[in-house]
Amino acid sequence: MSTLTLNKIAKSYPNGFKAIHELNLDISDGEMVVLVGPSGCGKSTLLRMIAGLEEISSGDLSIDTTRVNDLEPGERDIAMVFQNYALYPHMTVFNNMAYGLRNRKTPKQEIERLVNEAATMLELDHLLDRKPNQLSGGQRQRVAMGRAIVRHPKVFLFDEPLSNLDAKLRVQMRLEIKKLQRRLGTTSVYVTHDQVEAMTLADKLVVLNKGNVEQVGTPIEIYDNPASLFVATFIGSPSMNILDAYMTSQGIELNGSVKSLSANSLEQKKVKLGLRPEHLQIDNEQPWFNVEVEFIEALGADLLLYCQTQEAQSQQLVLRVEGHSPIEMGDTLGVNIKPENIHLFDCDTSKRIP
Ligand code: ATP
Numbered sequence: 576m577s578t579l580t581l582n583k584i585a586k587s588y589p590n591g592f593k594a595i596h597e598l599n600l601d602i603s604d605g606e607m608v609v610l611v612g613p614s615g616c617g618k619s620t621l622l623r624m625i626a627g628l629e630e631i632s633s634g635d636l637s638i639d640t641t642r643v644n645d646l647e648p649g650e651r652d653i654a655m656v657f658q659n660y661a662l663y664p665h666m667t668v669f670n671n672m673a674y675g676l677r678n679r680k681t682p683k684q685e686i687e688r689l690v691n692e693a694a695t696m697l698e699l700d701h702l703l704d705r706k707p708n709q710l711s712g713g714q715r716q717r718v719a720m721g722r723a724i725v726r727h728p729k730v731f732l733f734d735e736p737l738s739n740l741d742a743k744l745r746v747q748m749r750l751e752i753k754k755l756q757r758r759l760g761t762t763s764v765y766v767t768h769d770q771v772e773a774m775t776l777a778d779k780l781v782v783l784n785k786g787n788v789e790q791v792g793t794p795i796e797i798y799d800n801p802a803s804l805f806v807a808t809f810i811g812s813p814s815m816n817i818l819d820a821y822m823t824s825q826g827i828e829l830n831g832s833v834k835s836l837s838a839n840s841l842e843q844k845k846v847k848l849g850l851r852p853e854h855l856q857i858d859n860e861q862p863w864f865n866v867e868v869e870f871i872e873a874l875g876a877d878l879l880l881y882c883q884t885q886e887a888q889s890q891q892l893v894l895r896v897e898g899h900s901p902i903e904m905g906d907t908l909g910v911n912i913k914p915e916n917i918h919l920f921d922c923d924t925s926k927r928i929p
Contacts, residue, residue: 576604577639577729577762579625584634586620586786594620595786597634602779605760607753611773612783613809618766619734621783625764626655626732638729649678654723655732658739660715662707662722668694669703672721679726693721696755713744720752724759731756733765737772749775770810774798782806804925807849807918813879815918816855816892820848822928827917830864830886836914846928849918852879852895855910857902862909866892871904878902882910 579602586595594617602608610618623629625636627648636644643651654675662671669690676686694700697717707715716736723731736752737745753776756763767773773780774794782789782797782805790802794810801807807815821828822844826835829848866882880894880902894910902908919928 578602578604578637579730579762579764580635580637581625582635582637584621584624584636585632586617586624586629587632593786595624598786598788600781600788600791602762602764604762606778607756607763607765607776608779608781609765609767609773609777610781610783611767611770611777611809612789614768615785616783617786618768618783620786622655622732622734622764622766625730626653627651652729653732654726654728654730655734656719656723656736658735660707660719660736660739662715662718664707667704667706668699668710668718668721671707671718672725675722675726689725689727690721693725696724696758697721712740713748716740716748717751720755724755724761727761729762731761731763733763735767736765737767738769745772752776771812774810780810782809800927801849801918802927804847804849804920807920807927811851813852813893813895816850816852817920818848818850818884818890818892820846822846822919827919830884832864834863834912834914834917836917845922847920847922847925849920850892850912851916851918852893854912854916855892855894856912857894857896857900857908858911859909861911863911864909866894866908866910868902868904868906868908871902873898880908882908 581598581600583597584595585597587593610621612618620629624631631644635642672690672693673686676689694703697720699717699721702714737748740748749772765776777794780794780797781791784805790797790806797810801810818829822842826833827848865885867885868880868882870881872879876898878896878898878900880896882892882894883889921928
């Protein structure tokens with residue numbers, strides 16, 4: 576069992592900047608938690624505090640039932656995979672992977688066994704004699720992973736490990752990391768600013784904004800019920816469309832026409848209306864509102880339609896439709912959406928209206 580508990584963890588840098596505000600998080604045994612958020616939100620700071628590379632200003636960090644705030648990085652039984660792989664250039668792949676074990680005075684035969692086991696798992700067997708500069712980016716990434724797994728640590732930490740790889744390799748390695756983590760069942764914390772990576776890897780997603788947790792949940796819970804405008808627009812690609820609308824006792828009014836919702840009594844006020852591009856449907860028979868297509872991006876399987884609502888103060892929105900739809904720039908389309916796919920947010924607080 577390896578659980579990780581963050582209890583009111585905070586970080587102030589010496590210049591007084593508060594990078595992490597009192598943050599609580601429970602990570603279960605074997606769980607993969609992904610910390611996601613825009614640049615500067617505090618992801619790396621938090622990961623480095625868990626690793627012991629950054630001092631914790633206040634709060635308690637525990638692995639299982641032991642408080643580890645004051646333990647050195649090497650004493651925490653944590654292995655970290657860095658963005659730049661941090662391999663030793665003069666050492667072979669074998670020695671890079673064996674390095675941590677040798678430092679711990681692991682017997683030679685045991686080192687051989689552990690490195691070979693990890694190399695097989697990562698398909699590095701034939702590369703053990705090479706130096707890092709004789710490897711591709713993806714292979715280097717695997718060596719960095721290998722160095723972490725040979726130690727069988729209690730916790731893996733990943734700091735944007737795929738960001739130096741090209742798009743195709745990222746997708747491939749993402750899948751490999753997920754499979755490996757499942758197979759080993761090691762409790763993991765993974766940092767990324769890429770929301771697709773976050774969605775696909777996470778058992779539990781933690782969305783950070785300015786050093787605070789905006790929302791914690793499974794990727795699907797967060798996609799289906801974003802708690803704030805920030806989360807709504809950060810998770811999902813392309814981003815959720817946010818439009819100015821009115822909530823009335825009859826339903827939601829956009830562009831002069833009202834869509835009734837199942838909620839009984841709706842307070843009368845201005846709201847932010849959230850509509851995901853993939854949930855909008857072209858419906859010329861019974862549209863909720865009309866749009867004009869301004870620009871089309873063909874992605875193959877899908878088309879992205881960049882549109883404007885037809886009203887005095889027109890608003891921009893994107894629709895994602897099936898790739899072979901016969902639509903052209905300048906077309907006027909009727910648009911509708913299922914009531915359950917409508918998201919509403921408070922204009923003042925930016926929080927979700929239930
Ligand atoms: P990125 O995705 O760009 O790496 P991040 O979410 O990992 O961003 P952090 O590196 O954790 O962000 O930084 C969080 C905040 O703390 C940022 O505003 C950053 O400028 C600030 N910060 C980081 N290190 C220091 C430091 N040594 N002194 C003062 N402020 C710092």
